[in-house]
Amino acid sequence: MFATYTPELKLTTVANYHEHGPRSWDAVTGEAGAGFADHRGVYTFPLSEEWKRWMAVSGKELTREELAEFIDNNILDVIEPTPYLLNASSSDPAPWEERCATIAEKIDGRFGQPHELVNLSRQFTINETSDLKVTANRNDGTTSLQFVNEHKDDEGRPLKLPSLFLIAIPVFDGMDLYRLTARFSYRKSSSTVKFRLQVFQPDIALRDAMEGECARAQAATQLPLMWGTPER
Known part of the structure; x- marks a missing residue:
């Protein structure tokens, strides 16, 4: 099984995926145990x-x-x-x-x-009020002006x-x-x-939910779970 987040939230099962172990070559039939990985079931998470x-x-x-x-x-x-x-x-x-x-x-x-x-x-x-706040610095003679807006209730x-x-x-x-x-x-x-x-942070909840459902599917099917897309 292959699980992906993007571009879609989906779980893909490949029925004729490659078998485990090294391959042997037969001059007539070709590679023994090869899988074309073209029989697939796709579940899109709703x-x-x-x-x-x-x-x-x-x-x-x-x-x-x-x-x-x-x-x-x-x-x-x-x-x-x-x-x-x-x-x-x-x-x-x-x-x-x-x-x-x-x-x-x-x-x-x-x-x-x-x-x-x-x-x-x-x-x-x-109710918005606006005040002008004036601050003078006697040390250097500078003056700063600041408009202060305050929001109030009724x-x-x-x-x-x-x-x-x-x-x-x-x-x-x-x-x-x-x-x-x-x-x-x-x-x-x-x-x-x-x-x-x-x-x-909805992405954290989304990832947690998908990982939980993928783990549940893996436990029910006893199939290996990989994150990504299967080979074409």
Whole structure:
């Protein structure tokens, strides 16, 4: 069996592959034990609909209407963060929780709950204030000017939003769910606001899922597994 990631996620089985050991040559029939490797079965791994939907919007700028529609249609994929990720518990975390916590620490983010994401997609309001900050250096006589923009909520407080959410989706149809971290961000330009949902490291989940399915196929068939493409 031959497994490949690119250009397609597929598993190819060659029925008449070359036999093991050295070859002998017969003057009439040619090389004994030669296989033409032309009888093949190809299985293309079916990506789940959930995976396709999240990958389609990952990293793409969305309007508030587009964000609200996407969240409404896919809110069941968003799961509650564990107490460890909410800093409500210091119990021994699972390895996946530690990975998520590391992401949050590196980007200075915090995990939100599903209802917060729904509220953000439906009732997001920004009040922007601009201030001019003047700094004078008496030692060298220089003066620096800096415009400071600050985003505030409806009550005038600095805007504090959850920037990370957890989703649980299968990579392949009918397979186990994978917990993935999704980042929520926005960009204000003039009077418009664009939103973005970015799924962190989906390639790791994709590779893990495929390796697991290939290992399962190998165990069931007892065939050798190689990564790459068979000879033509």
